[in-house]
Amino acid sequence: MTIRFENVGIAVRDVDEAVAFFTDLGLRVLGTDEVSGEWADTAVGLDGNHARIAMLETPGGDGRLELFEYVHPDAIETDPTLPNEIGMHRVAFQVDDLDAALRIAARHGCRPLRGVANYRDVYLLTYLRGPSGIILMLAQDLTRT
Secondary structure, eight states: OOOOHHHEEEEEEEEHHHHHHHHHHHHEEEEEEEEEEHHHHHHHTTTTOOOEEEEOOOOOOOOOEEEEEEESSOOOOOHHHHHSSSSOOOOEEEEEEEHHHHHHHHTTTOOOOOOOOTTTTTEEEEEOGGGGGEEEEEEEEGGGG
């Protein structure tokens, strides 16, 4: 058996807002769709599943992000995830200019949770909250400059 990473899927309040944020950071939209019907109910495990989706890809095609906004059933609001909670809690992106990425994030009202850290002069990195409270890690590899 072979296995290959496909994507990370994230439910969001507003798929258009989330797409605007991630495309501004540099991802590109591969496609959008609305999904529903018996196959969607079966695949996801929700009766009446109906969602608006967008598939995005990083430059170079090495990572994909699937964003989905539920039309039905209603999305369930939860408290924002904390970095130390069990389960999936962040999506990480390597950027070549962390300051530029943070300026883009700020245009969308997103700022570091605490600040920018220097990890052993190898990475500058920070966590921030993106659309719908998604935690993102942005990291700049200092060994590549």
